[in-house]
């Protein structure tokens with residue numbers, strides 16, 4: 393996700409924010425500690441960034457938006473980093489081309505870790521004298537870093553999958569547990585309010601809160617499974633143009649797509665899937681993952697259902713607040729939905745909605761630099777909701793709007809249907 397947001401009043405005390413600062417910064421290192429320095433420089437496509445770049449850029453954010461403008465005595469760790477680790481803030485001047493981040497053999501990983509330590513020490517010292525405006529920016533910086541934690545995982549998964557020496561999983565065979573039965577939850581029509589609520593942190597694109605009119609609808613109790621998606625494939629799903637949007641059909645033809653990303657068809661007819669711990673047999677009961685908006689849209693049409701609008705998803709999430717797998721579970725893979733009733737509204741897989749990523753009525757980006765975080769991306773992207781197995785659990789809420797271009801498949805994105 394490329395998001396960022398304008399700050400708003402912070403709701404947490406200084407001491408709990410300080411604790412959260414240390415916890416979030418530590419988590420970024422913990423999810424990367426099993427990767428070699430060579431792994432951490434890989435960039436497998438322009439949309440995905442190297443782990444080392446993510447570790448430096450999240451630190452650059454604290455240095456650029458907090459320490460340099462608010463602490464006159466602060467000396468930058470390296471003045472060149474202002475340019476080097478700027479992602480897309482045009483008001484700060486030039487920045488490297490996104491697709492060339494994998495060429496940054498320098499600074500070394502060791503130097504990036506030293507940069508992290510240096511900025512952390514400066515910020516922790518600054519905490520005591522920080523006013524509310526700075527605390528709001530620190531909270532924003534932590535949410536920004538959590539977004540990049542998910543990107544670290546999705547990007548390294550793509551890089552490791554792209555390696556000629558793709559690992560085989562040495563894990564034990566998984567038990568053949570069936571997924572929970574799919575049922576439909578009725579939601580009555582009416583006027584509902586959606587958007588950020590309360591005093592907790594939210595990105596600017598989640599507001600203003602506003603009313604929407606919804607017709608009665610039904611929401612699927614859980615995400616679609618691999619087995620259900622295989623039925624679509626076996627019914628010629630990828631060969632039937634009548635099921636696809638025009639752009640979607642052109643995209644799958646150009647890219648020769650015949651299955652979700654990371655799936656592999658072997659000569660004996662079996663399907664395998666690349667997971668974070670290597671290639672393993674496809675588990676039919678797991679939620680289907682790494683599908684584009686186009687694939688999800690075609691699947692929905694084939695099944696006789698549709699995708700929810702983002703407002704429907706948010707209203708349903710209030711009725712079905714079920715939580716599944718998050719980053720803290722360290723599975724980095726969606727898990728089988730078990731039990732009765734609604735499942736995995738939050739966690740496991742991001743759920744594509746039918747809604748384009750546009751501004752809510754009355755949306756105003758923040759003034760200045762930080763206004764570049766969100767608003768300028770409101771074009772040619774679709775909204776996803778609910779978080780995934782790579783999302784920190786403290787980072788997701790019902791009003792959270794993630795967004796990606798409709799052809800994107802390397803995020804942990806799946807399908808929840810509506811009717």
Ligand SMILES: [Fe+2]
Pocket residue numbers: 449479536540
């Ligand atoms: Fe960023």
